[in-house]
Amino acid sequence: MYELHHQDVVAALAADHQRGSAVKVLLDKAFHGPDTNADAYARLQRARVDVTWAPAEVIVHQKTIIVDDSTARREHRQPRLALLPHQP
Numbered sequence: 001m002y003e004l005h006h007q008d009v010v011a012a013l014a015a016d017h018q019r020g021s022a023v024k025v026l027l028d029k030a031f032h033g034p035d036t037n038a039d040a041y042a043r044l045q046r047a048r049v050d051v052t053w054a055p056a057e058v059i060v061h062q063k064t065i066i067v068d069d070s071t072a073r074r075e076h077r078q079p080r081l082a083l084l085p086h087q088p
Contacts, residue, residue: 004040014047029053
């Protein structure tokens with residue numbers, strides 16, 4: 001994720017993980033990513049969420065949420081998330 005600075009989103013990801021959901025977060029490290037995402041990275045790591053930095057030369061604009069085996073959501077430079085059907 002390019003910037004993850006909303007504390008309520010970080011808290012929701014941690015809570016989902018604690019409820020048993022498989023939560024994985026990939027944060028940008030390019031440009032100001034380490035500064036912007038450092039707090040979210042630390043909070044997620046403390047909550048034992050699977051969080052990692054993208055390679056320094058990569059900027060991740062797409063946001064993807066996989067809900068279950070049949071539902072996913074993604075956003076890529078668009079103002080709204082799009083519901084995508086499962087495509088095996």
